[in-house]
Amino acid sequence: MNFLELTKVDMEFPTPKGTFKALDCVDLNIAEGEFVSLIGHSGCGKSTVLNIVAGLYEATKGGVILEGKEVNEPGPERAVVFQNHSLLPWLTAYQNVELAVNTVFSKTKSKAEIKDWIEHNLELVHMSHAMHKRPDEISGGMKQRVGIARALAMQPKVLLMDEPFGALDALTRAHLQDSVMEIQNKLGNTIIMITHDVDEAVLLSDRIVMMTNGPAATIGEILKVELERPRDRLALADNPEYNHYRSEVLRFLYEKQRKVEPISSAKKESGDKESKVA
Amino acid sequence: MSISAVLQQPLKPFIKIAKEGVSKDDAVSLFKALSLPILGLAIFLLLWQVAAQNIVTSLGNFPGPGEVYNQASNLVEEHRVEREAVQKKYERQRERNEKKLAKNPDAQVKWREYKSRITFFDQIGTSLITVLCGFILASLIAIPIGIVIGLSASSYQAINPIIQILKPVSPLAWLPLVTMVVSAVYVSDDPAFSKSFIVSMITVSLCCLWPTMINTAVGVAGVSQDLLNVSKVLRLNWFTHVKKIVLPSAIPLMFTGLRLSLGIAWMVLIAAEMLAQNPGLGKFVWDEFQNGSSNSLGRIMVAILVIGFIGFILDRLMLMLQKIVNWDKNAVVR
Ligand SMILES: Nc1ncnc2c1ncn2[C@@H]1O[C@H](COP(=O)(O)OP(=O)(O)OP(=O)(O)O)[C@@H](O)[C@H]1O
Numbered sequence: 217m218n219f220l221e222l223t224k225v226d227m228e229f230p231t232p233k234g235t236f237k238a239l240d241c242v243d244l245n246i247a248e249g250e251f252v253s254l255i256g257h258s259g260c261g262k263s264t265v266l267n268i269v270a271g272l273y274e275a276t277k278g279g280v281i282l283e284g285k286e287v288n289e290p291g292p293e294r295a296v297v298f299q300n301h302s303l304l305p306w307l308t309a310y311q312n313v314e315l316a317v318n319t320v321f322s323k324t325k326s327k328a329e330i331k332d333w334i335e336h337n338l339e340l341v342h343m344s345h346a347m348h349k350r351p352d353e354i355s356g357g358m359k360q361r362v363g364i365a366r367a368l369a370m371q372p373k374v375l376l377m378d379e380p381f382g383a384l385d386a387l388t389r390a391h392l393q394d395s396v397m398e399i400q401n402k403l404g405n406t407i408i409m410i411t412h413d414v415d416e417a418v419l420l421s422d423r424i425v426m427m428t429n430g431p432a433a434t435i436g437e438i439l440k441v442e443l444e445r446p447r448d449r450l451a452l453a454d455n456p457e458y459n460h461y462r463s464e465v466l467r468f469l470y471e472k473q474r475k476v477e478p479i480s481s482a483k484k485e486s487g488d489k490e491s492k493v494a
Numbered sequence: 495m496s497i498s499a500v501l502q503q504p505l506k507p508f509i510k511i512a513k514e515g516v517s518k519d520d521a522v523s524l525f526k527a528l529s530l531p532i533l534g535l536a537i538f539l540l541l542w543q544v545a546a547q548n549i550v551t552s553l554g555n556f557p558g559p560g561e562v563y564n565q566a567s568n569l570v571e572e573h574r575v576e577r578e579a580v581q582k583k584y585e586r587q588r589e590r591n592e593k594k595l596a597k598n599p600d601a602q603v604k605w606r607e608y609k610s611r612i613t614f615f616d617q618i619g620t621s622l623i624t625v626l627c628g629f630i631l632a633s634l635i636a637i638p639i640g641i642v643i644g645l646s647a648s649s650y651q652a653i654n655p656i657i658q659i660l661k662p663v664s665p666l667a668w669l670p671l672v673t674m675v676v677s678a679v680y681v682s683d684d685p686a687f688s689k690s691f692i693v694s695m696i697t698v699s700l701c702c703l704w705p706t707m708i709n710t711a712v713g714v715a716g717v718s719q720d721l722l723n724v725s726k727v728l729r730l731n732w733f734t735h736v737k738k739i740v741l742p743s744a745i746p747l748m749f750t751g752l753r754l755s756l757g758i759a760w761m762v763l764i765a766a767e768m769l770a771q772n773p774g775l776g777k778f779v780w781d782e783f784q785n786g787s788s789n790s791l792g793r794i795m796v797a798i799l800v801i802g803f804i805g806f807i808l809d810r811l812m813l814m815l816q817k818i819v820n821w822d823k824n825a826v827v828r
């Protein structure tokens with residue numbers, strides 16, 4: 217039995233123009249402690265897959281089974297790191313994590329233990345120095361780290377991350393990637409991460425799940441990344457194996473699933489608009 | 495922002511100068527901060543004076559600024575005299591009784607209570623208390639209802655038509671009904687509150703419920719989907735969800751509503767007092783109008799200015815409260 221199973225997941229959204237089939241027959245098995253990346257072009261349905269695993273969406277057909285139990289509602293054992301951090305702006309970093317810890321551990325941990333646990337998790341993401349600042353007082357990277365600390369503090373069975381570093385600059389992103397690798401190495405979490413970044417996918421993942429373009433997107437290929445851990449980005453830069461994985465993913469994205477962007481028609485449309493304005 | 499910081503904000507240029515001495519920039523900003531409002535006021539007073547001289551009523555000229563100032567001093571003086579008179583009565587009573595007791599320690603002495611006549615300032619006090627009670631009562635009703643209809647779309651659909659129909663009703667239309675109902679229901683031998691107070695308060699509440707209710711509902715319904723997802727993933731129970739996520743998100747709009755409500759409450763109260771002859775500033779204005787002495791118009795003008803000023807202060811107080819409570823310290827509230 218697999219740790220996490222997605223079985224023949226279909227997803228249809230009702231829209232004013234009729235139903236829109238976003239996912240078609242997504243089948244995926246994930247082992248405990250595995251780090252899986254989802255990669256694919258924008259709008260193909262990556263977030264939809266993640267939201268179904270999180271329980272925020274309900275699959276139209278098929279379903280998700282975690283440790284032999286069907287997933288049918290959201291819960292802290294499937295913590296989510298949201299794309300735009302989603303911290304509560306009126307709470308400090310500490311209080312944001314506290315809210316999560318209190319709801320998960322209020323019965324099993326004492327007050328002092330809860331405090332230690334919150335501080336420990338903020339320490340993990342190197343945020344101890346700014347724990348009592350509010351989201352609007354810290355940088356984007358720091359917010360994202362608090363978001364990760366909040367998710368980690370729930371001790372989830374699966375950690376779901378939706379483009380966690382998408383909005384960050386390259387340096388901060390590299391830094392956070394290292395943090396996540398370090399934490400996963402230490403805690404052995406099972407992680408599903410959505411990304412647009414090929415390097416990020418290869419560097420962090422055990423497997424890269426490549427999705428075809430929507431509508432009715434499904435899994436195109438799965439690439440197993442057998443690089444030794446711990447991985448070091450500098451050493452890997454010249455590693456032929458690493459570059460092979462990289463080009464595999466690139467080939468999938470830009471040859472096999474080339475997004476047929478209607479650039480010419482888009483141009484025409486904007487041209488039309490301009491002429492209308494004039 | 496702390497309370498003192500909020501209080502100090504309008505005085506910032508002055509405080510800075512007091513602390514650091516005058517620099518050129520400060521001098522300019524101070525000059526602007528002082529001169530423009532003063533200029534505006536001067537022009538207004540001038541126009542007022544000119545207009546007043548040209549409006550002749552059956553009670554004489556329309557009161558100009560000078561006349562209004564005189565009447566204001568009169569009102570202060572009347573208040574002082576009245577209070578002194580009562581004070582004197584009490585003193586005389588005390589002396590009388592002490593003499594009696596000195597003669598015969600077992601004598602029965604009477605301690606009577608003297609009531610002063612109701613002055614302008616008593617009316618201000620009554621109005622303020624009434625408006626605050628009415629406003630608080632309305633808020634206590636409107637905020638919970640707002641939260642409920644904001645959270646549940648079906649309850650919103652059920653209640654919205656009622657709100658939309660009741661919202662535009664003028665206070666004057668409510669007044670007769672409220673008066674009759676209060677007279678019928680609120681019967682007690684030793685009432686803690688006078689009937690007129692209850693009538694004014696309820697009328698005020700009925701009219702100022704709506705902005706708070708609607709704005710709270712809109713704020714509650716507008717909680718961002720991301721935060722709702724956080725709440726779902728954490729499986730927050732209903733109470734924590736409302737307390738930690740919904741209410742803080744709704745606070746900015748809720749306060750917008752509260753400020754609108756307080757403004758309406760103050761306007762409605764004056765009208766209700768006038769119509770129902772319930773004690774307060776409205777009654778003062780009406781009494782002066784009925785009086786028809788040569789001073790009346792001036793005194794009414796004083797009352798109008800006081801009403802405006804109090805309305806302004808009430809709004810500033812709410813704004814201050816809003817700044818203290820608001821978590822978004824960067825938000826521009828005005
Ligand atoms: N609630 C919804 N209602 C209708 N259509 C939806 C809904 N959510 C997603 N879709 C559609 O489903 C498709 C997949 O969306 P999804 O957000 O999963 O894409 P994505 O791969 O995460 O894209 P991106 O990389 O830009 O975040 C899109 O075409 C989108 O328009």
Ligand SMILES: [Mg+2]
Nearest residue numbers: 262263264378
């Ligand atoms: Mg997405």
